[in-house]
């Protein structure tokens with residue numbers, strides 16, 4: 001195994017101790033499995049530019065504790081007995097944490113962008129793929145439409161009108177392989193230097209796309225109703241990027257009054273609003289709020305949507321709806337770039353939507369996420385108690401927790417990881433930085449049992465229980 005322990009030479013923790021901790025934690029989280037050959041003392045010392053004695057001390061300690069064994073003339077091997085944690089086994093449910101560490105094999109990953117494979121309709125999807133190959137075989141042999149296949153654009157138009165009140169003609173839709181790519185196109189379409197008003201905190205990937213295109217970013221603060229209009233009026237951006245139906249990352253929902261105020265401001269100032277409606281399908285309480293695009297009477301909204309959250313992130317199908325006034329330029333730009341999503345996948349998705357499978361899947365996911373959300377909220381309240389503040393729980397498949405512990409953000413993440421749990425900070429969403437230590441817990445890709453176990457391990461790893 002070519003292992004590279006990271007050693008902190010500035011730390012008060014001796015190097016041999018750091019090595020011991022590295023090997024133990026990697027055995028606990030299953031990355032180093034029983035029987036794996038470890039680097040020789042000489043090799044490791046040379047690689048890390050440390051003395052062989054330091055490595056020897058570390059290996060001796062691991063040997064004494066039974067983590068490794070040394071075989072004459074063969075080398076040093078991990079000897080850590082790894083048992084698989086069976087989540088539903090009542091015998092393991094109440095084990096103290098050190099035993100749970102020993103049993104945990106796989107990382108419980110609270111990534112926001114994962115989907116739960118056990119609920120994905122693979123069989124219906126397979127049928128759609130096959131049916132689309134038969135149905136569209138002729139069309140698949142010719143260059144596709146640069147805007148995206150009209151069959152899919154028409155279905156998206158219909159779906160968005162029904163579910164989000166979006167008003168558009170299929171010729172206003174451009175399909176693309178990612179939200180970032182579509183924003184890149186938009187920069188070419190608008191093609192002048194402009195100031196972008198951006199939520200603070202906001203979606204870092206989109207912010208970076210604008211920065212890459214040398215646009216000036218103006219961080220705009222938020223309050224409980226959404227984007228603060230006093231900041232908008234003071235800075236007068238040419239373009240504003242917002243996530244009104246599920247603010248990224250805070251999870252707030254922009255109120256109807258604030259939506260109308262923002263639209264009026266955009267109309268008065270001839271500015272565009274980019275509405276990123278990336279997971280508007282999942283809302284848990286209150287009345288669904290119409291999209292900004294649905295409320296817009298002055299053609300100021302550019303609407304972005306994606307199938308990454310509501311269907312499959314690897315499909316790479318996202319879309320942008322432009323006001324009529326931008327279409328001429330958009331056609332020039334898209335002709336140059338051509339279409340980035342394969343026609344195959346577009347036709348398969350069209351077939352899937354046409355057969356009613358898409359709606360069925362969405363309904364199933366809404367129900368499932370509602371259930372998982374209830375489980376994670378209960379688990380966090382029970383296990384993490386008043387050491388955290390929960391927010392952002394009213395929409396989308398994730399919650400946020402502000403953590404009130406004397407541990408740095410990096411320590412919180414590392415300690416969790418050492419216990420087999422992966423959590424994500426939201427600090428990269430701030431351009432100016434945040435005083436809070438906030439962690440994102442996405443629950444779309446973890447099972448109900450994993451949620452309970454993961455939160456339990458989190459409380460152990462952070463020293464709460």
Ligand SMILES: Cc1ncc(COP(=O)(O)O)c(C=O)c1O
Pocket residue numbers: 113177178179180203243248276278305306307308313317318
């Ligand atoms: C705020 C936001 N917008 C858009 C997307 C979707 O990106 P894409 O269409 O590239 O998959 C995501 C996915 O995580 C997101 O968080």
